[in-house]
Amino acid sequence: MKKLILSLFVLLFVISCGATKPAPVQNDEANQALLQKNESLAAELAEVKSVLGFVLQKGMNSSYEDAKKEIESVNKVHDLRISESPSTGDPNAKLVIVEFTEFQCPYCARVAPTLDSIVRANPGKIRLVYKHFPLSFHKDAPAAAASAIAAGKQGKFWEYRWALAPNYSSLNDSTFVSIAEKVGLNIEQFKKDMVLDGEKLTIIDRDMKLGMDVGVQGTPNFYINGKRQDRFSPQLVEQLLKELY
Numbered sequence: 001m002k003k004l005i006l007s008l009f010v011l012l013f014v015i016s017c018g019a020t021k022p023a024p025v026q027n028d029e030a031n032q033a034l035l036q037k038n039e040s041l042a043a044e045l046a047e048v049k050s051v052l053g054f055v056l057q058k059g060m061n062s063s064y065e066d067a068k069k070e071i072e073s074v075n076k077v078h079d080l081r082i083s084e085s086p087s088t089g090d091p092n093a094k095l096v097i098v099e100f101t102e103f104q105c106p107y108c109a110r111v112a113p114t115l116d117s118i119v120r121a122n123p124g125k126i127r128l129v130y131k132h133f134p135l136s137f138h139k140d141a142p143a144a145a146a147s148a149i150a151a152g153k154q155g156k157f158w159e160y161r162w163a164l165a166p167n168y169s170s171l172n173d174s175t176f177v178s179i180a181e182k183v184g185l186n187i188e189q190f191k192k193d194m195v196l197d198g199e200k201l202t203i204i205d206r207d208m209k210l211g212m213d214v215g216v217q218g219t220p221n222f223y224i225n226g227k228r229q230d231r232f233s234p235q236l237v238e239q240l241l242k243e244l245y
Contacts, residue, residue, distance in 0.1 A: 077226035078214045082129045085207070086157040089119045093127040094244040095237070100133040100211045100221040103144035104168050108220045111232075112165035118237055125241055130161065132207040133219050140171035146200040147176040150193035151185060159183040 080098045099115065101108045119126050134141030144164065151160030163179045173194075180190045211221070215228060222232040224240060 075227065078223060078228070080129070080131070080214065080223055080226060081210065082127075085129050085131055086152055086161075087127050087129045088158045089122075089127040090124045091127060093125050095125060095240055096127045096129065096225055097237070098129040098131060098223040098226075100131045100207070100216045100223075101219050102132065102134040102138060102141040103148070103164055104138035104141040104171055105135065105219045106168055109165045109168040111220055112162060114234060116162050118234055122237075122241060125245060126237070130157070131211060132204045133211045133216060133221070134204065134208075135219060142201075142204060143173075143194075143196050144171045144176070145204050146196040147180075147190075147194040149200050149203060150190055151180065151183070153193050154185050154189065156183050156185060160185070 082096060082098060085098075097115075097118075103109075115128060119128050132145045134145055148157060148160055148164065151157050160179060160183050163183055164176075167175050167179065176194055177187060177191065180187055180194075214223070220232075222229045224232075224237075229236065
């Protein structure tokens with residue numbers, strides 16, 4: 001990392017030294033050429049400064065080109081097809097949080113109450129979208145996802161989602177039915193709908209493919225207004241809300 005930072009400082013120095021002031025007596029053509037050169041150098045300087053700031057913030061130990069690619073990835077706005085997934089909050093909110101998550105992940109369970117509180121504390125300002133991303137080593141996660149989809153068919157996806165979250169270590173049919181009873185679902189209908197069939201696997205696989213396409217590697221993984229967020233927190237949401245509202 002030290003070598004990368006040193007090389008960036010050297011690059012900044014070289015670019016800065018390359019800038020030239022237009023001569024007051026030279027013809028317009030020569031001055032125009034110098035102005036164009038300085039504009040190009042200014043753009044390069046801004047890019048190097050951006051990479052340097054990013055490297056220092058993230059503590060990266062990679063090449064300049066890798067750092068540039070990482071910045072491009074962070075700033076990219078992805079189409080996350082939010083209309084095809086369960087959402088809560090205001091559908092017209094300026095701030096849209098998309099969570100790729102699952103029910104057997106302890107970290108997902110831990111952040112669930114925070115997400116619920118954030119949405120409730122900011123009525124009309126946030127839309128939270130759920131994307132299924134069951135990790136391969138969490139064998140009970142797909143069945144839990146199917147049970148949540150079943151709850152959604154009765155219009156209570158989010159009530160069920162929040163109630164099921166603390167039970168990440170005991171996911172089974174008995175738990176699913178118990179939570180369904182707790183949130184007031186029609187149990188007979190729920191038992192029929194909670195089966196992990198082809199329809200639900202299609203929904204889960206669709207979200208999984210989307211997640212892999214946009215760079216999701218673990219859970220929970222957050223995107224705000226289409227941009228990937230490596231360090232999601234209530235403080236970040238509060239800051240973005242201030243900027244938007």
